[in-house]
Amino acid sequence: MRLVAMALRNLFRQKRRTLVALSALIVGLAGLVVFQGYITRLMSSFRDRTILSGIGHLQVAGGEGYFEDGEYNPYAYLIRGADEAMEKLRKEPGVEAVFPSTGFTSIAGYGEKSATLLVKAYPAERMYFSPPESAGKVAAVPPADRFELGGLVAGRAPGVSDRDQLVLGETAARVLGVRVGDVVTLMGILPEGALNGRDFTVAAIYRNPGRDKLFAFTDYQTAADFTGIAEPPVFHVLAQDLDRADSLAARLPAGVAHRDWRQLAPFFIQVNTMFNGFLAVIRSIILLVTLFILGNTMNRIVFERMREWGTLRAVGTPKGGILALVVMEGCFLGLAGSILGIGAGFAVSQLVNLCGGLPFRSGEGLAPFMIRLAPDMRAVWLNLAPVVVTAALASLLPARRAVGLTPAECLRQI
Amino acid sequence: MQIAATATPLIRVMAVGKHYQLEKTQAPALIEVSLDVGEGERLCLMGPSGSGKSTLLNIIGCIDRASSGSVVIDGEETERLDDARLSRFRNRTMGFVFQSFNLIPVLSVFENVEYPLLLQGLPSKERRSRVDELLQKVGLAEYARRSPENLSGGQRQRVAIARALVTRPRLVIADEPTAALDHATGSSIMELMVDMNETAGSTLIFSTHDPSVARYAKRIVRMLDGRIDSEGEAA
Numbered sequence: 001m002r003l004v005a006m007a008l009r010n011l012f013r014q015k016r017r018t019l020v021a022l023s024a025l026i027v028g029l030a031g032l033v034v035f036q037g038y039i040t041r042l043m044s045s046f047r048d049r050t051i052l053s054g055i056g057h058l059q060v061a062g063g064e065g066y067f068e069d070g071e072y073n074p075y076a077y078l079i080r081g082a083d084e085a086m087e088k089l090r091k092e093p094g095v096e097a098v099f100p101s102t103g104f105t106s107i108a109g110y111g112e113k114s115a116t117l118l119v120k121a122y123p124a125e126r127m128y129f130s131p132p133e134s135a136g137k138v139a140a141v142p143p144a145d146r147f148e149l150g151g152l153v154a155g156r157a158p159g160v161s162d163r164d165q166l167v168l169g170e171t172a173a174r175v176l177g178v179r180v181g182d183v184v185t186l187m188g189i190l191p192e193g194a195l196n197g198r199d200f201t202v203a204a205i206y207r208n209p210g211r212d213k214l215f216a217f218t219d220y221q222t223a224a225d226f227t228g229i230a231e232p233p234v235f236h237v238l239a240q241d242l243d244r245a246d247s248l249a250a251r252l253p254a255g256v257a258h259r260d261w262r263q264l265a266p267f268f269i270q271v272n273t274m275f276n277g278f279l280a281v282i283r284s285i286i287l288l289v290t291l292f293i294l295g296n297t298m299n300r301i302v303f304e305r306m307r308e309w310g311t312l313r314a315v316g317t318p319k320g321g322i323l324a325l326v327v328m329e330g331c332f333l334g335l336a337g338s339i340l341g342i343g344a345g346f347a348v349s350q351l352v353n354l355c356g357g358l359p360f361r362s363g364e365g366l367a368p369f370m371i372r373l374a375p376d377m378r379a380v381w382l383n384l385a386p387v388v389v390t391a392a393l394a395s396l397l398p399a400r401r402a403v404g405l406t407p408a409e410c411l412r413q414i
Numbered sequence: 415m416q417i418a419a420t421a422t423p424l425i426r427v428m429a430v431g432k433h434y435q436l437e438k439t440q441a442p443a444l445i446e447v448s449l450d451v452g453e454g455e456r457l458c459l460m461g462p463s464g465s466g467k468s469t470l471l472n473i474i475g476c477i478d479r480a481s482s483g484s485v486v487i488d489g490e491e492t493e494r495l496d497d498a499r500l501s502r503f504r505n506r507t508m509g510f511v512f513q514s515f516n517l518i519p520v521l522s523v524f525e526n527v528e529y530p531l532l533l534q535g536l537p538s539k540e541r542r543s544r545v546d547e548l549l550q551k552v553g554l555a556e557y558a559r560r561s562p563e564n565l566s567g568g569q570r571q572r573v574a575i576a577r578a579l580v581t582r583p584r585l586v587i588a589d590e591p592t593a594a595l596d597h598a599t600g601s602s603i604m605e606l607m608v609d610m611n612e613t614a615g616s617t618l619i620f621s622t623h624d625p626s627v628a629r630y631a632k633r634i635v636r637m638l639d640g641r642i643d644s645e646g647e648a649a
Binding site: 002005006009010013307308310311312313314315316317318319320321406407408409411 | 472475477478479497498501502504505506510512514516517518519520521525528529530532533534577
């Protein structure tokens with residue numbers, strides 16, 4: 001017990017040096033906690049937005065092949081008894097929404113211009129386009145029970161009772177030369193390969209880089225009428241949280257195929273893995289710096305206190321006691337630096353959150369959204385434990401040096 | 415040279431040699447030194463700087479290893495003990511008083527004196543009683559809670575003496591215990607050590623190059639160039 005007290009008190013002997021070592025640890029760890037909080041929230045926001053961008057927590061289709069070529073040939077995978085299955089799922093606890101979708105490939109014509117479009121159709125009440133007044137401003141948080149399909153540039157998204165209306169991408173609209181209110185003719189491919197044509201009114205124009213050249217949106221009922229399908233090829237399940245989403249797959253009826261959001265969003269998984277890799281690299285660098293700082297500090301401490309080690313051993317402290325004393329002091333230094341650094345990281349995160357968070361713009365022309373930092377208990381254990389272990393390692397070598405000499409040799413040191 | 419001591423020697427130093435390895439050469443610090451020290455003796459090692467008295471004290475005190483020869487203390491061949499047993503042996507058999515006091519600055523006066531008893535695993539009550547008794551004897555009872563850094567040199571050396579005696583050792587080793595003190599303080603420290611030697615009966619071996627300090631010994635061994643030069647009773 002006295003060794004523990006001595007190790008603790010030793011921290012306050014060279015206050016300036018302790019402060020310098022602690023400061024380095026605090027700055028490094030606080031930065032790591034803030035960065036980790038930023039990445040955690042950024043990725044969870046990215047994940048939620050990916051899920052709500054048209055994927056859902058779970059997609060249920062009429063056959064496995066839908067997930068290969070369903071967007072181009074949805075009619076091959078129509079779900080029998082889809083309404084009943086969806087109704088059953090809606091009653092499951094933790095389900096936010098269950099709704100069908102379909103789509104068709106079409107050629108859009110306006111005057112003498114034409115463009116190929118992939119028309120996606122969801123129930124009107126499940127489609128969300130961020131309003132045009134938010135352009136360039138901080139984006140509003142999309143509702144959790146709808147798909148966020150882009151930002152409106154002009155017009156108004158179709159309502160529940162609107163039919164034969166189209167939300168056209170900004171690029172496609174430019175190619176076709178249409179404006180809100182114009183009527184375009186879509187020539188779509190039907191289940192048996194026949195063609196159908198119908199006039200659609202451009203209700204709105206949306207912006208979504210990478211999407212707005214090819215994708216257009218209409219309401220599900222219009223698409224079902226246009227293609228003549230009675231059952232959807234796929235339906236989407238939105239859960240209230242991720243944990244519940246995982247258990248919903250077990251509630252599906254037999255004969256359907258399904259994919260969860262992880263399988264449907266490989267890009268998110270890749271980005272998430274990449275950012276976790278970044279974090280691991282930064283953590284490793286900080287641990288390396290910690291090793292250097294604490295190793296250097298403990299080295300100096302051991303050399304300066306040689307006579308003390310000699311005295312302690314002369315009065316009967318075994319080598320192991322000296323080793324423990326030095327390593328404990330290093331660990332306490334690491335522990336204090338970790339606690340203060342992590343605490344500072346949480347405090348800075350709180351301060352940033354009080355100021356509204358940090359802005360993040362996911363693409364050119366898209367409204368930025370505010371990332372509120374989310375450091376959690378993982379930040380404590382992921383940073384505290386490795387730093388304390390690193391501190392112990394950093395102290396071990398100097399400690400071995402302290403016990404490598406005889407007490408008399410230690411006592412001879414000035 | 416073999417110097418005979420009292421009937422039953424507590425310490426037998428037999429043909430001890432010690433050399434220090436320099437870059438390419440070996441510097442002898444002790445050459446074939448043999449010495450017996452009896453139980454309860456008060457022995458002074460005298461000699462100029464570099465004569466080997468500190469080296470001999472360190473070897474007797476088991477805080478340094480001899481290059482050759484052997485030391486037997488209380489029937490124990492010290493060179494055969496491993497670190498753990500040697501540490502325990504030092505803790506139970508010996509007390510050390512150093513020239514520059516060597517108190518632990520992060521421990522209070524009380525804790526410094528108590529420390530060797532903690533290593534023995536004595537219960538708290540017994541430790542307190544022994545430390546209080548020793549601090550009373552050295553006249554520092556009222557300084558028990560102070561940091562050693564707030565004490566004078568003489569007071570620090572008194573604390574060191576209390577620490578050396580608190581385990582009731584059979585042997586106390588003091589390497590130039592008065593060298594860092596003024597004459598009056600040094601005399602009072604030596605009187606205290608003599609008193610302890612007489613009342614506790616522990617063997618006291620100290621080194622000095624000051625004849626006025628050496629007179630506190632009963633036997634004086636003079637060293638020169640790593641050898642025992644002469645030996646005799648104090649005047």
